[in-house]
Amino acid sequence: MSDGPTLVIVEDDADIRTQLAGYLEGEGFRVVGVDGGASLDRHLAAGPPPDLIVLDWMLPGEDGLSICRRLREGGGPPIVMLTAKDEDIDRVLGLEMGADDYVSKPFNPRVLLARIRAVLRRVHGNGAPANENAAETLRVADLVVDLGARRVTVGAARTEVLLTSAEYDLLHCFVTRPQRVLSRDQLLDWTRGRTADAFDRTIDVQVSRLRHKLDASGSTASALLKTVRNAGYILAAPVRPAP
Known part of the structure; x- marks a missing residue:
């Protein structure tokens, strides 16, 4: 198993979840796939938090926005949302709920990979060049x-x-x-x-x-x-x- 960052994919479509997990594992990530909010909660309760969550917007039961909001209230890991909604107002709503980034469906897996890596870079080291002599x-x-x-x-x-x-x-x-x-x-x-x-x-x-x-x-x-x-x-x- 890879020793790279751990991702959790929350996606109710088993085919998409499996294909995406395989692709991201091939890029060096450790990947866990779950099918909704309840299974995500069980996974989070069972072990250390993942480095990032890939969260589908349209889920049966509790939707992705609701999950995103409550994870943010608890200071959860960064979130990249997958959404079939591509209007600016929908993107804004996702950001307001606490998503760190979003990718619109249908998407190229390479685009999602780039977004994931960009968010992880921001988490582990800001990409904005600051004054090198600044105090810590x-x-x-x-x-x-x-x-x-x-x-x-x-x-x-x-x-x-x-x-x-x-x-x-x-x-x-x-x-x-x-x-x-x-x-x-x-x-x-x-x-x-x-x-x-x-x-x-x-x-x-x-x-x-x-x-x-x-x-x-x-x-x-x-x-x-x-x-x-x-x-x-x-x-x-x-x-x-x-x-």
Whole structure:
């Protein structure tokens, strides 16, 4: 068996699940296939979490959006959604539920492979080139960002803020480039990679989600993420090394 990253494929069509598992195993992944939310829950309860979940949108019983939402509420692994819905509003809905990326059916397995690898790169090492001399741990307002551990905490008690990989990558871009206007195209490139379908609403949704998570944590930092009309976004505060 491969010692590569572990993937769970949640797909009710046994033929698609088997073919996709075989392809991804051939690319060096360890793959577990399950047919829905209940079997996914049993698998997650039985062992260590996978590195990534490939989640079909249209499932019998609990659908993929519902599964995605509750996994995100528990700080689950990154998710790439498979969807037959190809409208922008459907993509936005998937992102709002916490998906890190999406692939529209029918799809080329090589496209899915590229998306999986891009998400895993973001999880294990941000693709956005930051200042090489930057401190490993940064503070902005009451927020502390540990770049090495990809961990975000708030307040004197250092309470952890649970972010998805995409939300963390977006925050990483802001804290390593404070007080600079960052365009949507730049943020798309740095956080989602060249394989992603670039449309402005993607970044708008992710910024909204990041602000909501920071607000919910009690942090004041969300108010510092400012929208710059017709230009992009800016973290309107200095960032300094954290003690």
